[in-house]
Amino acid sequence: MLKVKRTIIVSVIVFISLFSITQGGENMKITSPEFQNNQLMPGKFTCDGENINPALVIENIPNGTKSLALIMDDPDATRGIFVHWVIFDIPITSKIEEDSVPGKQGNSTAGDRKYHGPCPPSGTHRYFFKLYALDTVLNLNEGTTKAQLETAMIGHILSKAELIGLYKRR
Numbered sequence: 001m002l003k004v005k006r007t008i009i010v011s012v013i014v015f016i017s018l019f020s021i022t023q024g025g026e027n028m029k030i031t032s033p034e035f036q037n038n039q040l041m042p043g044k045f046t047c048d049g050e051n052i053n054p055a056l057v058i059e060n061i062p063n064g065t066k067s068l069a070l071i072m073d074d075p076d077a078t079r080g081i082f083v084h085w086v087i088f089d090i091p092i093t094s095k096i097e098e099d100s101v102p103g104k105q106g107n108s109t110a111g112d113r114k115y116h117g118p119c120p121p122s123g124t125h126r127y128f129f130k131l132y133a134l135d136t137v138l139n140l141n142e143g144t145t146k147a148q149l150e151t152a153m154i155g156h157i158l159s160k161a162e163l164i165g166l167y168k169r170r
């Protein structure tokens with residue numbers, strides 16, 4: 001029960017901090033050459049294919065950014081949000097290459113440190129790639145959880161961008 005309350009509190013704090021982000025100029029943007037926002041992801045990037053991360057293109061990183069963080073999760077999972085990939089302390093870059101590890105990896109819901117491609121048991125699920133520009137390098141340990149990363153980012157988020165991929169198993 002305490003763990004659930006803590007998760008709710010952290011989620012509310014992260015939600016509030018995201019709305020307090022000061023935007024200057026153009027907003028940061030994340031896209032993929034592999035799929036459009038709110039469109040189907042190619043099977044190559046799923047459990048039905050090579051299960052590798054897609055290439056991601058990053059634009060309009062704000063001045064003052066010291067590192068990037070990326071969380072990929074599935075809010076449509078039957079047992080709550082499934083975290084597919086947690087990666088942080090990513091150096092400033094305009095592209096995350098396909099099948100790469102551009103920073104330190106945190107733990108997924110599966111309990112390991114790697115990319116887990118979409119693999120929904122039924123129906124079409126949404127996969128959120130949430131990118132954060134941070135004013136610091138977090139220096140967290142590998143294996144950090146999504147909740148721990150979100151807590152560490154509080155007060156350090158300069159901008160956030162989001163890309164949603166869809167997938168339905170064959």
